[in-house]
Amino acid sequence: MTQSTATRTEKNAYQYNMARIVRVTPQTPDTNLYTVEYVNKDQQKQFNFIPGQFMLLSLFGHGEAPFGICSSPNQTGSFDFCIRSVGSLTNALQNLAQDSIVGLRGPFGHGWPMEKLKGKNVVIIGGGIGLVPLRPAILDILENRDDYGTLQIMYGARCPEELLFKDELYIWDNRRDVEYVATVDRDDEHCWAGNIGVVTILFDRITISPKDTYALVCGPPIMYKFVMRELEKIGLPDDRVYLSLERRMKCGVGHCSHCLVGSKFVCQDGPVFSYKEAKTQRGAV
Amino acid sequence: MPPKKKVAALILKKKDIPKLVRQLTQVLTVYGPVANQSQFKFDTITDGSQLRLDYDTTILPPKKFFIPPTEDMVTFSQSPTLTIHDTLAQSDIESLWNGKRFLVFGVHSCDLAAIKFHDLILTQIYPDPYRTRRREEGIIIGLNCLLPCEDSFCKSAGTLHTTDSADLMLTELDNTYYVDVLTETGRKVVEFCKILFSPASTEQTKLVKKTLTQRNQTFPDPLDSFEEIPSQFDASYEAEMWNRLGRRCFGCGACTMVCPTCFCFDVSDRVELNLKEGARVRKWDSCQLVDFALVAGGHNFRPTIPSRVRFRIYHKFWIEPEQINQIGCVGCGRCTRACPADIDMIELLSDIQKGGN
Amino acid sequence: MSTGKPKPVVALYGLTCCAGCQLEILNLEDDLLDILGHINLVQFRMGSSATHPGPYDVCFVEGSVTNEAELTRLKELRENSKILVAMGACATTGGVNAIRNGRNIEEFKQSVYGDASHVNTFPQILPLKSHVKIDYELQGCPISGQEFVEFLTALLTGAEPREKNYAVCVECRMKENVCLMKEGELCLGPITRAGCGALCPSLGFPCEGCWGPVPQANVESEIDMFSQKGASFDLVVRKFRMFNASAEEFMKQLKRRLNIEWL
Amino acid sequence: MALAKFDIHHIARVEGHGDLFVELKEGKEPRVEMRITEGTRLFEAFLRDHGHNEVSHIMSRICGICSHSHAIAALRAVEAAMQIEPHLQTHQLRKLQLIGDNLASHALHINFLALPDYVGARNVIEMLPKYQEEVQRALRLKKLANDLMELIGGRHTHALCAVVGGYTHVPTSSQLQSMRKRLQEAIPDAEAQIELMGMFAEPKLVRRSQYLAVKHAKDYPLYEGDLVTDKGLRVPESEYTSLIKERNVPYAHAKFSEVEGKPFVVGSLGRLNVAKDQLSDNAKRMTKKVGLKLPSYDIFQMNLGQAIEYLHYLDQSIEIIDDLLTQNLHADIVDYKTRSGSGAVAVEAPRGVLVHEYRFNARGRVLAADVITPTAMNYSNIEADVRSLSPVLQELSKDEAELRLNMLIRAYDPCISCSVHFVRTA
Numbered sequence A: 001m002t003q004s005t006a007t008r009t010e011k012n013a014y015q016y017n018m019a020r021i022v023r024v025t026p027q028t029p030d031t032n033l034y035t036v037e038y039v040n041k042d043q044q045k046q047f048n049f050i051p052g053q054f055m056l057l058s059l060f061g062h063g064e065a066p067f068g069i070c071s072s073p074n075q076t077g078s079f080d081f082c083i084r085s086v087g088s089l090t091n092a093l094q095n096l097a098q099d100s101i102v103g104l105r106g107p108f109g110h111g112w113p114m115e116k117l118k119g120k121n122v123v124i125i126g127g128g129i130g131l132v133p134l135r136p137a138i139l140d141i142l143e144n145r146d147d148y149g150t151l152q153i154m155y156g157a158r159c160p161e162e163l164l165f166k167d168e169l170y171i172w173d174n175r176r177d178v179e180y181v182a183t184v185d186r187d188d189e190h191c192w193a194g195n196i197g198v199v200t201i202l203f204d205r206i207t208i209s210p211k212d213t214y215a216l217v218c219g220p221p222i223m224y225k226f227v228m229r230e231l232e233k234i235g236l237p238d239d240r241v242y243l244s245l246e247r248r249m250k251c252g253v254g255h256c257s258h259c260l261v262g263s264k265f266v267c268q269d270g271p272v273f274s275y276k277e278a279k280t281q282r283g284a285v
Numbered sequence B: 001m002p003p004k005k006k007v008a009a010l011i012l013k014k015k016d017i018p019k020l021v022r023q024l025t026q027v028l029t030v031y032g033p034v035a036n037q038s039q040f041k042f043d044t045i046t047d048g049s050q051l052r053l054d055y056d057t058t059i060l061p062p063k064k065f066f067i068p069p070t071e072d073m074v075t076f077s078q079s080p081t082l083t084i085h086d087t088l089a090q091s092d093i094e095s096l097w098n099g100k101r102f103l104v105f106g107v108h109s110c111d112l113a114a115i116k117f118h119d120l121i122l123t124q125i126y127p128d129p130y131r132t133r134r135r136e137e138g139i140i141i142g143l144n145c146l147l148p149c150e151d152s153f154c155k156s157a158g159t160l161h162t163t164d165s166a167d168l169m170l171t172e173l174d175n176t177y178y179v180d181v182l183t184e185t186g187r188k189v190v191e192f193c194k195i196l197f198s199p200a201s202t203e204q205t206k207l208v209k210k211t212l213t214q215r216n217q218t219f220p221d222p223l224d225s226f227e228e229i230p231s232q233f234d235a236s237y238e239a240e241m242w243n244r245l246g247r248r249c250f251g252c253g254a255c256t257m258v259c260p261t262c263f264c265f266d267v268s269d270r271v272e273l274n275l276k277e278g279a280r281v282r283k284w285d286s287c288q289l290v291d292f293a294l295v296a297g298g299h300n301f302r303p304t305i306p307s308r309v310r311f312r313i314y315h316k317f318w319i320e321p322e323q324i325n326q327i328g329c330v331g332c333g334r335c336t337r338a339c340p341a342d343i344d345m346i347e348l349l350s351d352i353q354k355g356g357n
Numbered sequence C: 001m002s003t004g005k006p007k008p009v010v011a012l013y014g015l016t017c018c019a020g021c022q023l024e025i026l027n028l029e030d031d032l033l034d035i036l037g038h039i040n041l042v043q044f045r046m047g048s049s050a051t052h053p054g055p056y057d058v059c060f061v062e063g064s065v066t067n068e069a070e071l072t073r074l075k076e077l078r079e080n081s082k083i084l085v086a087m088g089a090c091a092t093t094g095g096v097n098a099i100r101n102g103r104n105i106e107e108f109k110q111s112v113y114g115d116a117s118h119v120n121t122f123p124q125i126l127p128l129k130s131h132v133k134i135d136y137e138l139q140g141c142p143i144s145g146q147e148f149v150e151f152l153t154a155l156l157t158g159a160e161p162r163e164k165n166y167a168v169c170v171e172c173r174m175k176e177n178v179c180l181m182k183e184g185e186l187c188l189g190p191i192t193r194a195g196c197g198a199l200c201p202s203l204g205f206p207c208e209g210c211w212g213p214v215p216q217a218n219v220e221s222e223i224d225m226f227s228q229k230g231a232s233f234d235l236v237v238r239k240f241r242m243f244n245a246s247a248e249e250f251m252k253q254l255k256r257r258l259n260i261e262w263l
Numbered sequence D: 001m002a003l004a005k006f007d008i009h010h011i012a013r014v015e016g017h018g019d020l021f022v023e024l025k026e027g028k029e030p031r032v033e034m035r036i037t038e039g040t041r042l043f044e045a046f047l048r049d050h051g052h053n054e055v056s057h058i059m060s061r062i063c064g065i066c067s068h069s070h071a072i073a074a075l076r077a078v079e080a081a082m083q084i085e086p087h088l089q090t091h092q093l094r095k096l097q098l099i100g101d102n103l104a105s106h107a108l109h110i111n112f113l114a115l116p117d118y119v120g121a122r123n124v125i126e127m128l129p130k131y132q133e134e135v136q137r138a139l140r141l142k143k144l145a146n147d148l149m150e151l152i153g154g155r156h157t158h159a160l161c162a163v164v165g166g167y168t169h170v171p172t173s174s175q176l177q178s179m180r181k182r183l184q185e186a187i188p189d190a191e192a193q194i195e196l197m198g199m200f201a202e203p204k205l206v207r208r209s210q211y212l213a214v215k216h217a218k219d220y221p222l223y224e225g226d227l228v229t230d231k232g233l234r235v236p237e238s239e240y241t242s243l244i245k246e247r248n249v250p251y252a253h254a255k256f257s258e259v260e261g262k263p264f265v266v267g268s269l270g271r272l273n274v275a276k277d278q279l280s281d282n283a284k285r286m287t288k289k290v291g292l293k294l295p296s297y298d299i300f301q302m303n304l305g306q307a308i309e310y311l312h313y314l315d316q317s318i319e320i321i322d323d324l325l326t327q328n329l330h331a332d333i334v335d336y337k338t339r340s341g342s343g344a345v346a347v348e349a350p351r352g353v354l355v356h357e358y359r360f361n362a363r364g365r366v367l368a369a370d371v372i373t374p375t376a377m378n379y380s381n382i383e384a385d386v387r388s389l390s391p392v393l394q395e396l397s398k399d400e401a402e403l404r405l406n407m408l409i410r411a412y413d414p415c416i417s418c419s420v421h422f423v424r425t426a
């Protein structure tokens, strides 16, 4: 593998760096966890990100697409993506063998407000693949557990098979310092003993105190409106609710305009916005 | 950049234009307005006689030279290992004036304003390196409009007398062109073709001023207080007019393709039939097209034609002013001229001004 | 990108049509040998007497189903093919074959054959997707060779072929043609799927819609524009039906709007 | 009792779907049926009520391989019906389109459809290892023809810019010049193609049939003229019905034709036998060089005949382009008045005489249409040939006999989808 580096302009944010897939861990029939490392060792050493940031991953011949970084920010030597196959690039990814090379650029955008969360209570609400960009925040909190107040995790998936990170869910469920609740939309196979229904039903299963609490939310587009309504009911102020938005993205650096919500670019001003900010932009939620 | 020393205004004889073109084409690729069936377009000029400086407007704006309809960003090949080559990094051909390689002749004020607009909007967060590079490679010779063209509203939009982004600015004066030198590059162009330019007399300078003042008065001004439209748009957001327009609009994207300020693009990969080579290509996209705001899982943030019609105006008249304090429309009227459903921008904007119902 | 896998087994079949789409593939002189290097083309009656019963990895079918025998054939092909691709207007919208739809077929047969007792043909021509499941469609009358190559390349690299969900006008503007609608002509470009490269308008001829309806085609507005330009309802109907008489997206709206029962 | 029976399903390497049924019987006339199973499309019926300016685009869809021939025939017939006289430029451009159609189809037929039989291959792919050069040449010759059609008609299959009264778009002179250069450069390839086909003197099938072509005083058969047979019959194209009689057969979706109650041949041999003197000098020289004696009554020489025509049409197209280059080409459509009337014309499609006739009402709508395609004209003769081949068939093995029958049919280069779209509406 070679890369013509000699003549690269330093500033080009469209520039790729090559990374190797070191491990593929299946999560569900259509979702895999990809552990990658930069081919260039120094690059890997220097790599850092804020939970909630994303990168553009490319597979030459198949295009590129944005994916949230999914590992703990404290992990060294490699980092993870968790990707569901829904189309051209993601299907091709699924067929890749270990040691394959992908292109990466980023990390881009604003992540979760980790600094602000210090010493505060945190509620995390994830729907489906939306748990992916939340995972680095959860892991970071768990790894520095004393720095934060209570941690409540609400997670919903379409069906039991689609639950991600099942090993970790088990651990969260059993940790005393985490309150974890989950639900599935439906359970055709009858293998689920827990809640059935959309994520918002979990608000009845858990008590959230609005005091000193921050909420981090990520899920499918339709989820936000309902979750926000619940959080408003509880009395959580808008500037303590954060959400990560998904939009179509083609450049990641504020040029292609696909990701505009109001005057904000999801790629650069987001993907994480406070609800307060998001509310000022038409069509955001 | 301003010229180093003040250069007096110059005169270029119309009959010398072919000579000028001949000289310029020796060192640069020259583009200019040419006849295109019943209309005009910017195209490569090899001979001065092709130039139609009497053109009203072109189908596509000169944006196509700075953001081409399709452009390879990187090329890649697998033979047998993967090699990636950034098209930005292609070896610099040494050319005359610090990498200047092409010249666009006869750009009207509205288009000059649009180029300037792109300079701002596409560097908000981070300069678009591909466009920036083409901007650095291009020279622009502007041309003052003396006659209004149909469907335009440049005077209302405040772009009628823009000289922004031009290196030289021409004004027609009987058998000659009055030439304002606006930048250092402009000065170098004049220097290069010295013998074709002569100093302008004070009378000529006066005459040009008078001509332009007169023009400014006579040009149509169909829209009052253009700068108010953003707030008026805000008020009309839920108005009935968007449904009405949506019933007529085809969502065909013609308006955005021809718009000098539109710049949205799509990125995808092209693979050659040998399955070994390919390129990452960016291509003009349009917010009017159904897939523009579609994401994985099938959710479409603007699923209907009315929602997309409104978004185009939203972007130009609200989002962009919010971002860079400038309205994203220069009043060239191309969208009106291109719309197969006969949607008229002046009408649309005055509807907004009237509250949208 | 490149595949070390065995070459896919590909078949080309023709039902009732002009064979122009197969020909368009034969006409890819510059690419033909490359293509044949990538695929194992086992069935191509127009070009080869070799036959292969299947199964096929990819089967391209041009033409319309006009009788029982062809319907059986199509069903067999479906059974025998992993990927079934409908190719060309006849297969995707019924093409000119569907102009007969809604008309008196017995009278048609008689007027052509006199004694028509031996002629066995369906009164309605439907797109192949109404008969069997179709995985992909390549539009056009005939298809574009370039689109065929792009499609094949996508399949060979394991990429999802990209649908052009936008109108001919996009390509037409990029080519900087004078817009024929604006010149008073009746152009179907605004409601027709892109892919041809705005072929007709680039040659001064209004689009006839052979690539079929674009998603969300605004038929109502097109009818209005045509009427404004002085077209009779009758002419509007003929324009829409030339290549799209069985394209539901068009016919439903046309029927409602113009109140025409037989459509 | 039947001696042998051949039921060849779905004849390959021809355009369209047809079966051949042959039953050889002791002491009796063999039973021979060209069963044309191609689905019917009823063009002729649904064409009614369409506007006169829609006819050529619809009728071109009868057949992809000879789409330009159908389009040009339709345009000429419409113009004949409405007494429209286009300018010389239009006629010249149309001739180029027709030539393109003939060149492309000939190159395809000679190299891809007929040649594999002669070299023992099932298709051109199988020929590749041994005949690299021939295949490359064939691709070049075909591409040239396609590019010519695209240049003039706007697309290789289903032309776009030829319309009633003229063209909506014409090539630039520099485009024509570079096309001329390519046509000129193709002459050695065309000659090599003749020499290649000249090598195959076997098999033979000599039968004195009648030969028909569209003969014009000045040009080798192509664009217009009288219907002329080698036996000296001649009628104007508009009176084709007085010469060609059609009949229905129960086993085919196509009508069969006869002249004076007997089968006849159209196609390259039809044209060559009727107009050999009008060939270009190059073509005449090559005819002599490969030793083809004209008139020829050996139907297998249709293939060689096409190769010779390829060269002739190359020469003719160069002449036409030279002529066009002296004119100031521009998109040009003559003014005309829509009126009622009928018009019938004949042109030379790759496979031979193609007749189109239309009748219009005063609003320019189609009242009736009639098309006879060359393949339909040849069917009767194919059956007659098969009958006369029967003694030979009995001596061959089953496989050889089937191959021979296939080759015979392919020599006619039948375009079956065309042939079922003959028209008669009243």
Ligand SMILES: Cc1cc2nc3c(=O)[nH]c(=O)nc-3n(C[C@H](O)[C@H](O)[C@H](O)COP(=O)(O)OP(=O)(O)OC[C@H]3O[C@@H](n4cnc5c(N)ncnc54)[C@H](O)[C@@H]3O)c2cc1C
Binding pocket: A054, A063, A064, A065, A066, A067, A068, A069, A082, A083, A084, A085, A086, A087, A088, A089, A090, A091, A129, A132, A133, A245, A246, A247, A248, A249, A250, A271, B294, B295, B296, B297, B298, B299, C160
């Ligand atoms: C900030 C951000 C973070 C994301 N993080 C993750 C993640 O961690 N894991 C994950 O599985 N997915 C994530 N996604 C979604 C992911 O980007 C899409 O699934 C991916 O682009 C689909 O690409 P494809 O080529 O496989 O699909 P395509 O074949 O391109 O299309 C399949 C579907 O995806 C839509 N789509 C195409 N391009 C995009 C795009 N650029 N953005 C959004 N939708 C698109 C199409 O409209 C279509 O509906 C994220 C998206 C964003 C914007």
Ligand code: SF4
Binding pocket: B255, B258, B259, B260, B261, B262, B316, B328, B329, B330, B331, B332, B333, B334, B335, B336, B345
């Ligand atoms: S919106 Fe219309 S008038 Fe305004 S700049 Fe764009 S094309 Fe010109």
Ligand code: SF4
Binding pocket: B254, B340, C168, C169, C170, C172, C173, C177, C178, C179, C180, C181, C182, C187, C188, C189, C190, C198, C201, C206, C207
């Ligand atoms: S000519 Fe037709 S396809 Fe082209 S822009 Fe106009 S309406 Fe659209």
Ligand code: SF4
Binding pocket: C140, C141, C168, C189, C192, C193, C196, C197, C198, C199, C200, C201, C206, C207, C208, C209, C210, C211, C212
């Ligand atoms: S312009 Fe329209 S009719 Fe012409 S090829 Fe394209 S889709 Fe077909």
